[in-house]
Amino acid sequence: PTALWVIRDEAPADGDAPLPGSPIRAANPVAPAGQHYTVLQAMRTGTFLKITLGLFACGFSMNLLGTHGMPMLMDHGFDATTSAFGIGLIGLVAIPSTMVLGRLADRLPRRKLLAAIYCVRGVGFFALLLAGNTLELYGTSVIGGIAWAGSIALSSAILADMFGVRLVGVLYGWAYLGHQVGAMISAWLGGWGYEHFGTHWIAFGLSGALLMVAAGVALLLPGRRPPALPTPQAAG
Numbered sequence: 001p002t003a004l005w006v007i008r009d010e011a012p013a014d015g016d017a018p019l020p021g022s023p024i025r026a027a028n029p030v031a032p033a034g035q036h037y038t039v040l041q042a043m044r045t046g047t048f049l050k051i052t053l054g055l056f057a058c059g060f061s062m063n064l065l066g067t068h069g070m071p072m073l074m075d076h077g078f079d080a081t082t083s084a085f086g087i088g089l090i091g092l093v094a095i096p097s098t099m100v101l102g103r104l105a106d107r108l109p110r111r112k113l114l115a116a117i118y119c120v121r122g123v124g125f126f127a128l129l130l131a132g133n134t135l136e137l138y139g140t141s142v143i144g145g146i147a148w149a150g151s152i153a154l155s156s157a158i159l160a161d162m163f164g165v166r167l168v169g170v171l172y173g174w175a176y177l178g179h180q181v182g183a184m185i186s187a188w189l190g191g192w193g194y195e196h197f198g199t200h201w202i203a204f205g206l207s208g209a210l211l212m213v214a215a216g217v218a219l220l221l222p223g224r225r226p227p228a229l230p231t232p233q234a235a236g
Helices: 021-029 039-043 046-075 082-103 110-130 134-145 150-163 165-197 201-219
Strands: none
Touching: 039 165, 046 082, 046 110, 046 150, 046 165, 046 201, 082 110, 082 134, 082 150, 110 134, 110 150, 110 201, 150 165, 165 201
């Protein structure tokens, strides 16, 4: 209900403009005034598709760890308490680290920060599969937790940078659909792969690979200016 007092139906004309002196102006310039997109035009750009691909990998990894992380660790020799603490430690570390990443996102190029987050998470999934003792598991959890949740906020921020706040809610909603499709597939694949091949490497290895691909794709995102509008066909 508080949205009734917080959200305005009509954004001000200069709502996309950064505040004077803001580090956002230098690090992440927003779409210039007069550069207008429709939702469909924005969804046809490479920027939107790259963000969606990254969120697909994000959802794939998040839900895989949530549904199959405990069974995977226990199958690798860890007891239930140690496995649960290892998974929970990721979320615990993610709380303060996400706030720090938010501050960094206003000072560093967001595409590079997003790429680093995906890369660290990708390496973390391979490290979880290879962890052989409690120290290695907890160390991996701490490092993975640092980069665990930052991709969600950065993806929406990049969409706002490129297309403005007027469309960011709708665009992020459609992009997040890719996140949930990835989550659905990983929950199924984790069980199917183990039942048919007796290993968690199929799902967890694929998750790590997808995150590494997402890191590379994030580096291809535009860094300083919005993508060009689709060129309309000349009238006959």
